[in-house]
Amino acid sequence: MRLHVILRYIGMVMLLNAAFIFISFLISFYHRDSGQLPLLFSFLITLLWGIFPLVFVPKTTNLFNKEGYLVVVLSWILSCFFGSLPFLLYGGEFTFVKALFESVSGYTTTGASILNNVEALPKGILFWRSSMHWIGGVGIVVFVLIVLPSLGKAQMTLSKMEISPLAQEDFKFRTRKMLNIILVVYVGLTALEVILLKIFGMSLFDAINHAFATVATGGFSTKNTSIASFNSVPIELTIIVFMFLSGIHFGLLYSTLTLKKKNIFTSPIVRYYFIATIIGIVLVTFNLHGKVYSSWSESLRYASFQVVSLSTTTGFANADSSIWPPFSILIILFFTIQCACAGSTSGGMKLDRVFIFLKALKGQIKKLQHPQAVIPVRIGNKTISEDIINSVVLFIVFYILILFISTLLLTALGYDTLTSFSATAACIGNAGPGFGLVGSLSNYSTLSNPALIILSFVMLLGRLEIFGLLLLFMVKSWR
């Protein structure tokens, strides 16, 4: 373990942060708003932390796998601290804990906010909020596609859970070249969405901010009432499409663009993702019709946006789903827990795992009918090993256990069950909005400091796929 090498790489991440804080500063400078000084100070502090190891540590090109892991995880945690500086220095609604919560929420692309009045923020600070999402999204792609699969023997324990088996076997992501190309897809999606949102009537500033938040499946908006404030069907349709795309494995998106055989149209996981989303939309639409909205078109409009928003763990809102009937709430909670595909910027349990569970269950039931038969679990034409199934299902139960424990802690702090459960589900899934006190058009401002600290930890736990964070606390594995 070469600590200086690790510091040098973390420094480079800090410089990336510094660059975006500087852009935010320029925006505030242009508007002559109250974000200027906080952003300038934050830029200088972050810049120094970034430059220091870069100057004193000699360049190293080779990075061991475990070092790579530490670089990404520590970068994430340090970014959360440095990223909160602009909020803390700006003040306003931000206390120390709230600034940290907003920052963790930004980098983990959760998008849960403690702000009552987002629109009161200076433009530079608003841009910095969205930038955290976008940087976090890059971090996720690097973490999931390079770091997790590279953890040597621990790969057996981690990557088999972290990466879609499709991805693991059909793509060679670990080369930097490939990663760069994937990041081009990430940038490309963002650029395309900015253009479309601008065409459909957003200001350039709003378009960039919302594109950042969509592609990273983050969910921070520049408006108090999120996407509802634009009240525009074309904008909502654009965002639905880009949210859905951002929930797909980025490598798969790339291979689709380059017309490879393995693409989003042949992938069984994407097919499951698509069908599950459609079923969810249909169920919620039927439930809303007559109960919340009188017309079918309205029911479909709000159901489709909210279902896609939560299933991709973006968390944008075009309606207040807190007042929807329990059936719709449960469906949306299910999607908040299942989430979208591994290898995307989305959070949560990942539907790959749910898909593997369903396949394994089908196999188990077939075994009841044909006790003698050996029934392999297949996805596409790949056989999933017992070992993978075992850890996938174990992960699901562990995920649900953590969900339960965090819910329990929040109820112990005095919150009601729906708020506690949905806030936990929304935070561990990096989705953002829940129900009850933390509904889709509401925010986390009323929660106490202990609750916000628990939820910050839960957001990081979810983002680093639980075991990714647990690994940090296992001293023995670093020898």
Add this chain to the structure above:
Amino acid sequence: MRLHVILRYIGMVMLLNAAFIFISFLISFYHRDSGQLPLLFSFLITLLWGIFPLVFVPKTTNLFNKEGYLVVVLSWILSCFFGSLPFLLYGGEFTFVKALFESVSGYTTTGASILNNVEALPKGILFWRSSMHWIGGVGIVVFVLIVLPSLGKAQMTLSKMEISPLAQEDFKFRTRKMLNIILVVYVGLTALEVILLKIFGMSLFDAINHAFATVATGGFSTKNTSIASFNSVPIELTIIVFMFLSGIHFGLLYSTLTLKKKNIFTSPIVRYYFIATIIGIVLVTFNLHGKVYSSWSESLRYASFQVVSLSTTTGFANADSSIWPPFSILIILFFTIQCACAGSTSGGMKLDRVFIFLKALKGQIKKLQHPQAVIPVRIGNKTISEDIINSVVLFIVFYILILFISTLLLTALGYDTLTSFSATAACIGNAGPGFGLVGSLSNYSTLSNPALIILSFVMLLGRLEIFGLLLLFMVKSWR
């Protein structure tokens, strides 16, 4: 598959039912109450159904494993129909669906009741309600200790999930002799509890009814306000002890009585059961103190009774836990889902599975620290195979999935989330009371027919350990 042999055995079960209906009739006859005619008619119908195959089918001593399975499962389902006859003929609060629900609830030892006024029932009908629990309890012991482990090759799929690995490996339950001895333990526990309850002030009638409901972990009471109506600490303590004992593997209880080395004091699963229960009681006591009860002794009294009652899936109540804080409700819901030991009359997921999951999770985390090491999962000095872990964890997720689907169906019928979820958890776990509309001192009378039908099915699903019922629908496996 010899249908006539199966019918003969089912007939014997019907005769057992008929015998208890006759006793119930005698009680009603003694009291000259309105239960006489309904019970007499039901007795005659059940008797005929029982005697018919006994007369016409020659005696067969050998029973194939699959036939044994069909005998038990079909006996259960037929008993539920015949058992509802006395209710249906008596009328009162019973409609067709409600009578069937009460009967399913009785035989599956769920103890969920649709009655608002239990005390208005004639004594004979009351005794029949408790008898269904007691007969159901015998059925569970036979099903879990003989039938499931005997399903030939399907044993690999079923019994490894159904039976505590301890039981599977250390006891030879399948001999009838051994089973008879275990039933003696069952009868012995019942008799002992009757004596103690009588000593502590219950009438003989109440003592017998409550002993039946305790040892079968059923929960039907002869009083509207369940155990609360006696308001007696010695009675509550007696019931706590017998509920706890009835949650332990009956084979283990027997080997403890005969001073074998494997006993309840050396079993790691019983240790986990004991410790988990204590932790639950402590957490709920602390949560209740100051919020619901002002004294520590009251908090402990109500917490310990309700936690043991739900963790053993008995479902007796000495307080209205519906008004308890969310934290206590969640703890109790956790125990309603985890439940007690395999091989007991308790329902639900069985804590053996939760215990195996926790052990497997510990192994997985150890693997993160020592990627090269092979870490076997052990319980006591037995190694649990990957195969067992796999199906145990798969079962847990499947259980949670069914929990979710049934909750969703109930919310679709218009019920609130807490009622829907807790009613499902209480029914699939064969526990009885939930929260919301179906709280511990409340009942299921306000639910609509579709809801009662869904929950009846869910009770059977839980009682037959899900796969046990699914197997019935798999025509192929019967060829």
